[in-house]
Each structure stands twice: as structure tokens, then as C-alpha cells.
Amino acid sequence: MSDQHTTEDTVRRPDDVPAGTPLTFLSQQRAAASARLRTEHDRDQDAVVGDALTQLAVGEAIRRAVRSERGGMVSQALRLGATWDQVAAALDTTVLAAVDDLRVWAEGQRTLYHQHLAADADVLVGLDEDAFAEVMQWVAFGLGWSAVEARDARVEQTPRLRAAVAAAPMVDTVGELRALLEQLPDEMPLSLDDHHRALPGEPNQVHTIHPRLVATVSGLATEAERTQPGLMLTQVYVPFPAEDEEQAAVATRSDLPAYGELPRAAYHLERGELRAGLKDVTEVLEELAHLVGEVAADFTEHDEDGSQLRVEAKRITHAAERVGKLADTVEEVAE
Numbered sequence: 001m002s003d004q005h006t007t008e009d010t011v012r013r014p015d016d017v018p019a020g021t022p023l024t025f026l027s028q029q030r031a032a033a034s035a036r037l038r039t040e041h042d043r044d045q046d047a048v049v050g051d052a053l054t055q056l057a058v059g060e061a062i063r064r065a066v067r068s069e070r071g072g073m074v075s076q077a078l079r080l081g082a083t084w085d086q087v088a089a090a091l092d093t094t095v096l097a098a099v100d101d102l103r104v105w106a107e108g109q110r111t112l113y114h115q116h117l118a119a120d121a122d123v124l125v126g127l128d129e130d131a132f133a134e135v136m137q138w139v140a141f142g143l144g145w146s147a148v149e150a151r152d153a154r155v156e157q158t159p160r161l162r163a164a165v166a167a168a169p170m171v172d173t174v175g176e177l178r179a180l181l182e183q184l185p186d187e188m189p190l191s192l193d194d195h196h197r198a199l200p201g202e203p204n205q206v207h208t209i210h211p212r213l214v215a216t217v218s219g220l221a222t223e224a225e226r227t228q229p230g231l232m233l234t235q236v237y238v239p240f241p242a243e244d245e246e247q248a249a250v251a252t253r254s255d256l257p258a259y260g261e262l263p264r265a266a267y268h269l270e271r272g273e274l275r276a277g278l279k280d281v282t283e284v285l286e287e288l289a290h291l292v293g294e295v296a297a298d299f300t301e302h303d304e305d306g307s308q309l310r311v312e313a314k315r316i317t318h319a320a321e322r323v324g325k326l327a328d329t330v331e332e333v334a335e
Helices: 023-039 045-079 084-091 095-118 129-166 174-181 244-251 261-270 274-299 307-327
Strands: 190-192 205-218 226-239
Touching: 023 045, 045 084, 045 095, 045 129, 084 095, 084 129, 095 129, 129 205, 129 226, 174 205, 205 244, 226 244, 261 274, 274 307
Parallel strands: 190 226
Antiparallel strands: 205 226
16 A cells, blocks of 8 residues: 555545545445455454444545546546437436536636646646637537427427326315326426406305416526426316316416406406406505504504594595596496
8 A cells, every 4th residue: 555545544534535546546445444344343343433434434535536527527428429318327317417517517627727827837737718618519519409308308298297287177185286296297397376366256256276387488588598388376266156167167267367456456457447447446445544544553653543544544545435436437448
């Protein structure tokens, strides 16, 4: 054993292994510690613990060394003619993850090169600009490959996803939602609708969750921008009592206005439906008057009896009355 290598009984942490120690030596060192643990049962307790720690520390040192060399090995494999899907398979990962690995490694190696250059080192380590540009060409090619791979996968899986979601127009229990999610990819984007939805003026309602497939965009306004299917959950109030088919027909409607007065008012007014929109505005103003005059007035510090807030609440109430009267007289915008 050469002097540059540490002995087994001194390795208790990965950092105890000198930089540049060959992997073959580390592998032998770990195997020796492991063999002693299997075959010697009457040794001193400290020695046994030492071998166990050596086995762990040297194993971690090997993992770190292999991990630090991964970018260089990926670059070498590509240079020798390997394809990105072959590299990803060899690493048991996705093409996109392998590409990102290579990019991070290349950027680190370029930084290392310039650090040595600035220090006027005798030996320059890392990637100079030409070598870095060569690696980044492989990165760009890999990103393109990954985009094509993702597109093909989406084309193949989208009909299946659409069928799975369409088969569950209403989800009423956690178990039903779990059953649906188990049919979808783990990495599929999930979002929640901002507002509850409901049929206007429906007196008897129960709520259900309506899952639907939507398009989501990642990497917006970048070279990596792409669209993929995502799942959106919307809470919908459906008629009750009613048959399941009737409730499902309501739940899946895309034109339902929001259940709350303020978003519903915006929904109607943006479509030129002034009468319905203004009536919703009236309800919003009445609720605001209640909050200002009844709720907030009880907590004011500078106005002990809340009289100032109650005055403002009356003004809001008057505005609500005027808007309500106006709603009965306006003409709808012609379609």
C-alpha cells in the first residue's frame, strides 16, 4: 500500500479519503472492511465498529467520486457515438434529467477553468471556452431530443388521460378522487379552479368536484416552453334531487358562472349581461355595508361607537339601492 493512501482504521468520514485516490483502491478497502465484519466475531469491539464505519465512509467516498465524474463520462459517451436515450437508460433516468446533469457539470468545469486561469496555475483544470461550447452543443441537442420525446409521449397518452378523466365527471369522495389520480401520471400538473360554479338561481344544490383535462404551459417564453395536459378540479353545485346523469351534465358544463356574487358579477358584466351583473353587484354592496357597519364598527379604536363606519355603511347601502333600481331599467346589450 503506498503512502498516499490512507489505512482502513483511519477512515471514519468520506473526507478522510485523500483527493485523487483511485476508485480501485477504495473498492478494495471497502471490500476488506466488509470481509472482516463477516468473518471475525471475536475481535475487539472498537475494531468492529471501526470496520463498520470504514465501510460506510469509503462507500460514500466512492459514491461522491463516481457522481463527480458523471458529467465527464456522459460527455465522453456522447463524443464516442452514444445517443441521448442510451445515456439516459445507462443512468436509469430521463433524457431531460441527464441533459441537466451534463449542463450543470459543464458550467462548473468552465468556472473551475477560469479560476485556475485567474490564479495563473501551472496546470489548467476544467473546460476552456471551446470545450465548453462543444459540450453545450450536446446539451442543446439533448433538449431538442427531450422535447420530441415529451411530445411523442403526450400524443400517445393524451387520449388515455382524456378517457380516464371523462369517465369521472363527478368525484364525491376522497376514495373516488384517489382512484382517478392513480390512473394519471405522478408528475401531471394539478390545479384548482379559482371559483365555485353553479347554475344561476338553482334553489336546491349539493356540491361535487368536477375533474377536467386542461392544457398547462411550462417554461413560458423560453426555448424549453412546452404544453402538457394537466388536471383541474372545480367545485360545482349540482341540482338536488336529480338523477346522476342530470347532475353530471351540469357538472361538466363549461359555461357555468361562479357561485360567489363578486366573480359572478364580473362573469355577467364581461358578457354584456347588465341586469344579472348589476343585481350581483347590488348583493356585493349590501354585504360590504354589513361588514363595514356591523362587523368592522365593533372593532374600531379611534371611533368608540363606530359611528363613522356606520355612516359609510349607510352610504354603501344607498349605493346598493341605486344600483338595484338601475338593474331593473337597463337594456341588455344585443348579441
